[in-house]
Amino acid sequence: MSDPILTVTDLSVGFETEAGHVQAVQNLSYQVRPGEALAIVGESGSGKSVSSLAVMGLLPGSAQITGDIELMGKKIFTMNDRELSQLRGDTISMVFQDPLSALTPVFTVGDQISEVVRIHHPDVSKQKAADRAIELLEAVGIPEPRRRAQQYPHEFSGGMRQRVMIAMAIANEPELIIADEPTTALDVTIQAQVMELLKSAQEMLGAATILITHDMGVVAGFADRVLVMKDAQMVETGDVEQIFYEPREQYTRNLLSAVPRIDQGAEGGSVAGAAMRKVAEVATSEDSRPREERPVVLAVEDLHRIYPITKGAVVRRKVGEQRAVDGISFDIREGECMALVGESGCGKTTTLMEIMQLRTPQQGEIRIDGRPTGSLSRKERAKLRSEVTLVFQDPMASLDPRMPIGDILKEPMRVQGYSAKKMNERVDWLLKTVELKPEHASRYPTEFSGGQRQRVGVARALACDPKLIILDEPTSALDVTVQAGVLALLADLKTRLGVSYLFVSHDLSVVRHISDRISVMRKGQIVESGPTERVFDDPQHEYTKELLAAVPIPDPKVARTRSRNVIDAAAFRGHAAGGTAESSGSVRA
Amino acid sequence: MVRFISIRVLTYVILVFLATSFAYLLAASLMHPEEVLYPPIATKPVPEGTAQAYLNARNINPDVPVFQRYANWLGGLVRGDLGVTTGTNKELSPVLEVLKQRIPISLRLVVLGTVIGTVLGVAVGMLTAVRRHSLGDRGATLLSFVIVSLPTPVVILVVQQINQAIQNRTGFGLPAINPVNPLLHGWDAFLYESKAIVMPTIVLAIFAAASYSRYMKVTTLDVLGSDYLRTARAKGLTRGRAMNRHGLRMALIPMGQYFAFAVGSAFTGSLFVELMFNWQGVGRYAVSAVGIADINGTAGVVLYTGILTLLSATFADFLQGILDPRIR
Numbered sequence: 001m002s003d004p005i006l007t008v009t010d011l012s013v014g015f016e017t018e019a020g021h022v023q024a025v026q027n028l029s030y031q032v033r034p035g036e037a038l039a040i041v042g043e044s045g046s047g048k049s050v051s052s053l054a055v056m057g058l059l060p061g062s063a064q065i066t067g068d069i070e071l072m073g074k075k076i077f078t079m080n081d082r083e084l085s086q087l088r089g090d091t092i093s094m095v096f097q098d099p100l101s102a103l104t105p106v107f108t109v110g111d112q113i114s115e116v117v118r119i120h121h122p123d124v125s126k127q128k129a130a131d132r133a134i135e136l137l138e139a140v141g142i143p144e145p146r147r148r149a150q151q152y153p154h155e156f157s158g159g160m161r162q163r164v165m166i167a168m169a170i171a172n173e174p175e176l177i178i179a180d181e182p183t184t185a186l187d188v189t190i191q192a193q194v195m196e197l198l199k200s201a202q203e204m205l206g207a208a209t210i211l212i213t214h215d216m217g218v219v220a221g222f223a224d225r226v227l228v229m230k231d232a233q234m235v236e237t238g239d240v241e242q243i244f245y246e247p248r249e250q251y252t253r254n255l256l257s258a259v260p261r262i263d264q265g266a267e268g269g270s271v272a273g274a275a276m277r278k279v280a281e282v283a284t285s286e287d288s289r290p291r292e293e294r295p296v297v298l299a300v301e302d303l304h305r306i307y308p309i310t311k312g313a314v315v316r317r318k319v320g321e322q323r324a325v326d327g328i329s330f331d332i333r334e335g336e337c338m339a340l341v342g343e344s345g346c347g348k349t350t351t352l353m354e355i356m357q358l359r360t361p362q363q364g365e366i367r368i369d370g371r372p373t374g375s376l377s378r379k380e381r382a383k384l385r386s387e388v389t390l391v392f393q394d395p396m397a398s399l400d401p402r403m404p405i406g407d408i409l410k411e412p413m414r415v416q417g418y419s420a421k422k423m424n425e426r427v428d429w430l431l432k433t434v435e436l437k438p439e440h441a442s443r444y445p446t447e448f449s450g451g452q453r454q455r456v457g458v459a460r461a462l463a464c465d466p467k468l469i470i471l472d473e474p475t476s477a478l479d480v481t482v483q484a485g486v487l488a489l490l491a492d493l494k495t496r497l498g499v500s501y502l503f504v505s506h507d508l509s510v511v512r513h514i515s516d517r518i519s520v521m522r523k524g525q526i527v528e529s530g531p532t533e534r535v536f537d538d539p540q541h542e543y544t545k546e547l548l549a550a551v552p553i554p555d556p557k558v559a560r561t562r563s564r565n566v567i568d569a570a571a572f573r574g575h576a577a578g579g580t581a582e583s584s585g586s587v588r589a
Numbered sequence: 590m591v592r593f594i595s596i597r598v599l600t601y602v603i604l605v606f607l608a609t610s611f612a613y614l615l616a617a618s619l620m621h622p623e624e625v626l627y628p629p630i631a632t633k634p635v636p637e638g639t640a641q642a643y644l645n646a647r648n649i650n651p652d653v654p655v656f657q658r659y660a661n662w663l664g665g666l667v668r669g670d671l672g673v674t675t676g677t678n679k680e681l682s683p684v685l686e687v688l689k690q691r692i693p694i695s696l697r698l699v700v701l702g703t704v705i706g707t708v709l710g711v712a713v714g715m716l717t718a719v720r721r722h723s724l725g726d727r728g729a730t731l732l733s734f735v736i737v738s739l740p741t742p743v744v745i746l747v748v749q750q751i752n753q754a755i756q757n758r759t760g761f762g763l764p765a766i767n768p769v770n771p772l773l774h775g776w777d778a779f780l781y782e783s784k785a786i787v788m789p790t791i792v793l794a795i796f797a798a799a800s801y802s803r804y805m806k807v808t809t810l811d812v813l814g815s816d817y818l819r820t821a822r823a824k825g826l827t828r829g830r831a832m833n834r835h836g837l838r839m840a841l842i843p844m845g846q847y848f849a850f851a852v853g854s855a856f857t858g859s860l861f862v863e864l865m866f867n868w869q870g871v872g873r874y875a876v877s878a879v880g881i882a883d884i885n886g887t888a889g890v891v892l893y894t895g896i897l898t899l900l901s902a903t904f905a906d907f908l909q910g911i912l913d914p915r916i917r
Contacts, residue, residue, distance in 0.1 A: 058822060081827050089825030096823075101816040104835045106842075106914055115834075116824040152914045168824060 004031035005175050005208055006055065011067035013050050013059065024050040026232040028067075032176065032208045037199075039211045039223035039240075041255070043479035047232040048212045052178050055210075056094055057084040072175065090120040093169040095198070097181040099161035103153040109164050110134065110149025116171045136167040139572035140197060159190035163197065170201050170572070177202065180212045187343040187506065192550035193566070195222060200567040214479065216259045217509070217552030220244060221559030228252050240556045258484035259554045260509040262536060273554065279488045279513045294333040297369065297468050297500045298355070298388075301329045304363035305350050324350040326524035327364070332468065337494055337501040339511040339532070341547075342521035348504045351521075352470050355502070358384055369467065386416045386464035393473040395453035399445040405431075405456055406441030412463045430459040434489060451482035455489065462493070470502045475510060487514055508551050512536060520544050590910050597906045598899075605895035610659070612891035613884070617658055620882040622649050625677040647675040649884060662888070671889045676881035684889040687874065692893065694768055695859060695870030699897070701790045703855045706797020707848060713798060714805025715840065718813060719832060729802065736799040741861040745792050749865075752788060763787050766867040789862045793855050800854075804847050808840045815839070838912055845909035849902035856894050 013025040025047040032038050042048045053059050055069055057076050069076040071092060076084070088094075096102040103112060113136055114129035124132070130149070137145035140163040153161055162182060169177050179198060183191035199222055202209045211222055219226060219240070226243040228235040228251065236249040247253045257274035305325040308318045325347045332338045342348050354361050358381050360374030367373070368388060376384065389412070392398035399408055409430055410423045418426070428438040434455040445453055454474060461469045471490070475483040491514050494501060505511050511518060512532060519529040520543065528541040539545045553559050623644055626635045635643075644650035648661050665672055671684035713733075717726040736744065749765065756762025764770075764785045773781050812818060813836065821831040859872035871893060878886035910916060 056823060058819060085822075085825045085827045085830075087825075088823055094823040096816060096820060098816055102820045104817040104821065104839065106838050106912065107835075108914075119825040154915050165820070168820075 002034055004033050005072050006032040006210075007068075007070040008051070008055070009068040009070070011051060011054060011069060012065070013047070013054055014064040015062060016064070023232050024063075025054070028229075028234055030227055030234070030237065032210060034175065034208055035206045037202060037209045037211065037222055037224045038227060039213060039219040039225070040227045040229060041213060041216065041219055042229035043214055043255075043481065045231070046229040048229050049180055051229075052094075052180055052210060052212050055178060056088060056092065057081075058088075086120070089116050089168075089174075090172045091174055092176045092178065093172070093174040095162070095165045095169050095177065095179040095182045098185050099158050099165055100185065102165060103161055105153055108150055108152055109137070109156065112153075113137070113149075113164065113168050113171060116168050120172050132171070133167075135571050135574040136171055137164070138574075139170075139568045140164070140167045140201075141193075141566060141568065142167075159186055159194060162186060162190075162194050166194070166197055166201060170205060170207075173205055174207055176208045176210070177205075178210045178212070181214070182211075183218060184213070184215070188508070189343065189546060189550040191218070192552070195552070196566045198222070200565045203565075204567055204569050204572065215552065216244075216256060216480070216554040217261070217559075220554050220556045221552055221562065228255065244554065244556050254481055256554065258481045260480075260483075260487075260507070260513055261554055262509045262512050262548060262551045263553060263555075263558070275484050276487070276513045279484065279491050291333055291336070294335065295369075296331050296367075297334055297336075298502065299331040299367040299370075300351075300355070300364070301367070302364035303328050303351065303354060303361050303366065305347075305354055306362060323524045325354065328519075328521070328524070328526045329364075330519050330526065330529060332500045332502060334467075334500055335494065335498040336517065337503055337515045338517045338519065339503040339505060339515035340519050340521055341505055341508055341511055343506055343547075346521045347524040348506075348521055349472070350524075352390075352472060352502065352504055356388065356390060356470065358388070383416070386412060387467045388470065389461040389464070389466045389468075390470045390472060391454070391457045391461045391474045394477050395450055395457055396477070398457055399453055401445055404442050404444055405448075408445070408456065409441070409460055409463055412460060416464050418464075426463065430462055433462065433493070434459045449482070450478050451485055454478060454482075454486050458486070458489065458493070462497070462499075466499060468500045468502065470504070472504050473506065474503075476505070476507065483510070490514060508547060520547065593910060593916065594903065594906055598903055601899040601902055605892070605899050608895050609888060609892045610663075613662055613888040614655065614659060616884045616887045617649075617655050620879075620884050620887070621651075622647070622675045622677055622882040622884060623651055624882070625679060630677065646681065647673055647885075649675045662885070671892070672885035674878075674883050674886050676878065676883035676886065678881055684885045687886070688871065688889055688893060691869060691871045691874050694868055695863065695872055698786060698789050698793065698862065698868070698870065699852060699855045699859055701786065702793025702858070703797055703851045703901075705790065706794035706855070707801050707844075707851055709794060709798040710801020711805050711841070711844065714802040715809050715832075715837065717802065718806045718809035721810070730806075733799040733802050736795055737803075741792070741796070741858055742865060744795060745861060745865045748788050748792055768866070768868045768870075785866075789859075789866050789868065792862055793858050796858055797851060797855060801844075801847065801851070805840065805844060808843050809836070812836045812840045842909060842913050845905045845912065848908070849898070849905040852901035853894065853898050856897065 008028060008030050011025055011028045012023070015022045015024060028047070028051055030038070040048045040051070050059070054065065055071070055076065057079070059065065065077065071087065074087070103109070107115075110130055110133045113133035114126070117129045117132050118124055118126070134145045134149050137149055142148050142160060142163055148156075153164075156164065165182075177198075182198060183194050186194060195218055198209070211219065213219060223240050225237065226240050227237040228243070228249070230251050235251045236243065236247065238248075243252060244256065247256060254275075258276065259273055260276045261273040303325055304323070304327055307322040307324055309320040309322055311317060311319045328347075328351065330338065340348050340351065355366055358366075358368075358373045358376065365372050365374070368384060373381075403411075406427050409427050413423045413426060427441050431438050431440055436452060436455055436459070440448075445456070448456065457474070474490070475486050478486060487510065490501070493499065501514075503511060503515055515532050517530065518532050518535045519526045520535070520541065521527070522543050528535060528539065528544045535544065536548065539548055549562075553562070624630055626640050626643065641650065648658055650658070662672060669685070671688070673681050673683055674687065713729055717729045720726050752762050752765065764781065768782060768785050770778065770781045813832075817839075818831055818836050821835040822828065826834065856872065859870065860876055862868070863870045863872040864876065871890060874886065875890040877883075878890060
């Protein structure tokens with residue numbers, strides 16, 4: 001076996017914060033061999049990102065570091081900034097999480113790519129570097145690379161910008177690429193494309209890769225080896241098959257079983273998704289009355305929401321329109337969970353805002369309990385606010401940090417004029433219902449974890465016995481193990497209390513476990529709608545098929561069958577014939 | 590870009606017109622230059638005919654409705670005539686002539702003070718942000734707080750005293766007051782003027798730099814924590830080069846808008862500076878015009894400062910358009 005190119009020995013990183021000493025990484029040791037793909041997996045706060053920044057030598061000066069990192073025989077911690085800079089971008093490169101903020105907004109994309117070439121090869125002329133940037137853009141699949149190179153980052157979509165980041169990362173043919181949550185901010189179809197691109201770039205360069213992620217599905221299709229981290233420490237490391245099929249540690253097992261998966265893990269032997277199957281069982285074991293006999297809680301008929309696009313500063317004239325919601329219809333019965341699924345910008349949020357407004361829509365009709373929202377008086381509308389409630393995406397931002405939990409839960413009841421005694425009783429009941437303790441009522445939101453806060457959010461939505469709860473991406477800000485708990489709670493509440501859900505989500509695998517029916521939305525329209533099983537097993541519309549194919553499967557054997565080669569190696573090699581020969585034949589082992 | 594700038598300029602022109610109109614109407618209704626014709630200022634009665642002629646010549650007749658006087662003044666403005674001084678000193682000289690004499694003296698002070706102050710402020714702000722918590726940062730932060738909280742005359746006196754102390758000890762020093770020496774000609778006159786402008790400029794620049802370094806420190810700290818700067822370093826730029834190439838430009842973008850008002854605050858500073866250094870500039874004229882109820886003079890000064898702000902705001906927009914491709 002060849003020598004490792006990266007050796008991390010007994011690495012510990014700590015920070016002094018106002019809240020005291022925080023140990024971000026503790027006694028972490030691992031090795032990466034040439035050409036190997038290592039995935040470092042962990043939930044938020046597990047120290048996975050900090051350990052990778054340490055490898056880049058990019059930790060802030062306030063970090064207290066012990067241990068050793070050796071990259072191709074050079075000790076990182078003995079080098080100064082200048083020496084490290086010669087490695088960064090050349091021997092070791094990095095792809096960051098948020099492509100929207102990772103590029104400097106005031107330089108053209110072409111300039112930013114050619115910069116990375118010229119930093120490490122100052123003898124390359126400006127023109128050559130600019131041509132190289134175009135080749136690289138072509139290699140990562142940007143159409144019209146010559147024109148696109150002249151554009152600024154804000155003219156690129158998120159997925160395109162992540163491609164640009166990858167182009168910069170592979171520009172100097174590094175020995176090691178670190179990808180820090182490269183697809184977390186992207187839609188699922190874009191995620192699939194970017195992961196395929198990263199994989200093929202890695203294979204083409206023969207570079208070692210460290211993929212840092214919280215998403216087990218992404219890991220299965222990418223990594224050779226997996227390192228699981230929790231609370232700043234390594235839990236377990238091993239081959240990807242061993243981790244997925246025979247995890248040794250209980251934490252790994254929990255992490256895997258909490259992963260939602262679209263294929264329900266029926267075959268393959270991966271541990272992944274075990275816990276989520278239970279959620280699905282709870283969610284489906286409901287009363288046996290057929291759907292048609294149950295009353296309709298929410299009916300949306302031919303709903304439109306069109307925003308005009310105006311131009312001109314003084315005299316505004318309409319130059320076009322954005323059809324955010326373009327004639328959608330669906331209904332939700334009592335005790336039913338309907339999922340509205342789609343990628344960003346498809347009109348999910350606009351739809352639920354239209355419903356929550358309880359006004360007459362621009363066109364079409366919204367009926368709650370059979371009554372059209374347009375015909376309501378002011379008083380009826382205020383009353384109805386308690387019957388249609390909302391759980392927000394971000395549990396950190398949706399609870400007032402200056403109010404104790406008890407007051408947060410009482411607020412909707414106070415608006416509806418509940419008596420003080422009744423409110424106190426209900427707060428106790430609500431907290432127990434969402435599996436918190438009644439004595440938590442006097443505590444403030446900051447004292448709770450993300451998952452607990454989301455439970456408070458659910459309790460608040462339940463406060464006034466609602467008929468319908470609208471869940472706006474309720475688990476997308478949570479770690480998978482926490483997500484599994486919240487989903488289980490939601491499934492349980494649905495069967496116990498008979499509330500209906502409108503579950504808005506971008507994540508098909510989450511939706512699979514909890515919803516009875518699914519509507520797939522795209523560009524303001526519902527392209528496919530039907531019972532969950534039917535949509536997953538036998539998708540009719542092209543777009544649904546595309547979405548399903550893009551969802552990563554947390555099973556290495558299944559995932560491997562789906563990978564494709566997407567990088568344009570010819571465009572990448574375009575320069576090797578002429579000019580910068582030393583960059584292609586550099587330190588390749 | 591051209592469209593963006595021209596729309597902005599149009600807005601500024603309207604704003605300047607409104608500001609000047611308000612200034613004229615306020616001055617015309619609150620100031621009473623006609624008092625000079627009556628006791629106790631006038632020692633003997635002025636004949637009615639003479640009084641009317643005096644008031645009409647200056648467009649300050651209180652018997653004429655204020656809006657009609659405003660219309661008269663507007664008519665003059667369109668022809669490029671700002672009226673005549675109306676002060677209780679009974680002087681009758683065209684406001685335009687007065688401003689023409691005084692603007693060159695003031696303008697060099699205001700422009701130099703602003704430019705040096707902003708450049709200094711940007712440099713200090715960026716350095717203190719990059720070397721945060723260092724001794725230099727603490728010192729600069731403390732100093733700028735002290736300067737911002739001191740009244741302008743105190744700083745002027747301190748600067749003058751330091752100059753005096755140096756002169757006492759070494760025999761060399763800068764001219765204490767007056768921007769020009771009428772006895773000198775040619776090269777000597779230029780040399781004198783260059784020396785005379787140093788102290789007033791220092792005062793204005795210190796104030797500008799003190800507040801600008803604060804703003805700049807904040808915007809630079811924002812940039813230092815940004816993802817794109819981390820990307821730039823991951824590409825292989827050292828800390829310093831990443832900051833110079835990627836960070837500085839981003840930090841300057843929000844500063845452009847502050848610059849638009851820099852000239853305005855420099856003008857305010859120049860009121861004290863011109864008084865205490867005995868400069869016969871616009872700032873000093875503004876103070877005296879208000880004191881002697883010179884309606885046209887006051888409106889003229891407001892027009893001048895309005896145009897000054899218009900120009901600096903346009904320059905700021907232009908700068909921003911160059912720095913930030915997103916608004917082009």
